[in-house]
Amino acid sequence: MAEALFARRGFAGVGMREVADVVGLGKSSLFHHFKTKLHLYGEVIARVLGRIEERVRPALTIDAGPAEKLDRWLDALIDALAEQPATARLLLRSLVEDEDMPPEPTPEIESAERAIESILIGVDGLLRAGIEAGVFRAVSVPHMLQTLIGATVYHFASGEFGDELLGHPLLSTEEVRRRKEAVKSLLHHGLVA
């Protein structure tokens, strides 16, 4: 729906008319469901982030050590990003396009921010626990979080550029498998003590 449009061209690049056509409504009908364009955008972002949060949450509660938990968390995140092509771009935009957006954020956008926070707090705790247990090296946790986001969200948001770089479609099952292996292997050697 609107997800794919916002993912491709961003908030400013998509018109309400275009969204309305794609969902088979008149433009004014769309304004009946969403008071402003920002409300629509907020709902799209919130939905996407909610989905991601649901997918990665279980990995943090399994009965296993920090290294194994991190592997499962990465598997879940990468699977979620790979299954829906628009998700990573939308997510990356919501991280990078934060400025200029508000005056005051819509409730949906606040819900999206809570989802991001929940995801981050979860893996933040995992990393700290691993470091405390001596399983992980004593790295900077915020910087490691940024690296993880870059290695996953950026990767699956890179679209045609990523396709060309890899020589194969980013979202092909083979390349998704290789991505998981690449990220986990880097962390297994670079993060695990």
Next chain:
Amino acid sequence: MAEALFARRGFAGVGMREVADVVGLGKSSLFHHFKTKLHLYGEVIARVLGRIEERVRPALTIDAGPAEKLDRWLDALIDALAEQPATARLLLRSLVEDEDMPPEPTPEIESAERAIESILIGVDGLLRAGIEAGVFRAVSVPHMLQTLIGATVYHFASGEFGDELLGHPLLSTEEVRRRKEAVKSLLHHGLVA
């Protein structure tokens, strides 16, 4: 100038009027210098990428081993991204916003693509040489490239989100130093054999 505007709001989010005001011209005068908005955008992107390419190129020709070269390359890239706040965002956008852009690309955009290619070929060769020499583990080179882009370009493009995550300004000298250390340390343990 226009760099900061496009970095903040992307191609569609910036109007020619706004750019003209910021450079102290009338809108029509701007169209005299750039036939279309796409030509202006292309020139901005090409200039930014050219600057980056100039900065990172020397690191690949120093007289040192692959691991040391990679360290110098990362230092140069991170310094370049940190010095000009708009650069990383613009670069990330140019990677992620590739679709829908053309019918046919402007000459400036083609020049920008050559700069990207040149940067990538350089570090691609460095990684392959390191693997062949047994200095680096036998990782997937394209996936490592994506990881490097994510760890650097995404990080410095993350703006307010990154500031909050780190708890300090992303571009402060202290956090830039920590970023270099975090990335190089991850690679030293995770990539170097």
Next chain:
DNA sequence: GTCTATACTACGATAGAC
């Protein structure tokens, strides 16, 4: 809940005077 019609603003782009 969806429609037509409309208001108003901004957009990219062009023409032509200076």
Next chain:
DNA sequence: GTCTATCGTAGTATAGAC
């Protein structure tokens, strides 16, 4: 090389009939 004026389109948003 910069300006004013203008074109045509599309932008967000609202009012009101059905």
